Amino acid sequence: MSPLAQLAFVSLCGGIGCALRVIARDALVRRGTHPWWSTCIVNLSGAMLMGLVAGSASGTSPALGPAVTTALAGLLAGWTTYSAFSMDVVQLWLRGARGNACVLWAATLLGAPAAALAGGAIARAAIGGAP
C-alpha cells in the first residue's frame, strides 16, 4: 500500500472510530455515567484493544496482516481521544472538583498503559508473539 493510500485508509478508519466513540459516549451518558468517566472508559477500552492488536501483529508468527493492523490501529486511534481527556481534567479542576480531576488524570494515564500492557500480554499468550 502506498503512503497516500495508507493515509486515506487510516483517515477513513479514524472517522469511523470517532463516530463510534461519540455514539458509545452518548449511550453511556444516557445510562447515567458522567461524561468524563465515559471518555475514560472509552480510552481504557481502546488502549487494551490496541495492546491486543499490536501484540497480535508482532512476534514471529503474527496473527494479523499489515492491512488489518493498519485498519484496526486507525480505528482505535479515532476511538480514543487525548484532547477530550485533557479538557475533562481542566474542566473538573476549574469547577473546583479537583479530587475528581486528579482521579481522572491518574486513572487514564496509569490505566491506559496498564490496559495496553494487558492487551499485549493476552495476545502474546494466545499467539506467542513479543510486545
Add this chain to the structure above:
Amino acid sequence: MASFAGGMAGSLARGAAELGFAALGLPGWGSRVAVNVVGAFLIGCLFARIAARDDAGAPAGIPHTDRLREHLLGAGFLGGFTTVSGMAWDLVHGLSAGDLVAACTIVGANAVVGIAACATGFAAATRRPR
C-alpha cells in the same frame, strides 16, 4: 455524521504528521506526543469559545446551538487528531525496548505538558473577546 467527517480530517492530519516525522527521521512516538500536545491546546481554545460558563467562569457544558461545532471540531477533528491508545502502546513499547528517553518523554508530555497546554489554550482564548 459531523463527528465522522471531523474524525476523518483529524485522522488524516495525524497520519500526515506521522509521515512528516518519518520523512525527517524522527520517531513515530514523537509525532503522537506532538499531536496530543497541540490537540490539547486547540481543544482548550475551542472550549473557551463555545462552552457555557458558570458563575465562577468555569466551563459548564456546550450549549445546544454549538453542538454541531463541538461534534465537528472537538469530538470529531481533535478527537481523531489525538490518541490515547497510540500513546499507551508507545509507552509500553518504549519500556519493553528499554528506551527510557522515549518513555520519559511520552509520560512527561502527556501527563504534564498536554494538560498545561489545554489549560493555556483555554485561558488564552478566554481573554480574547468572543
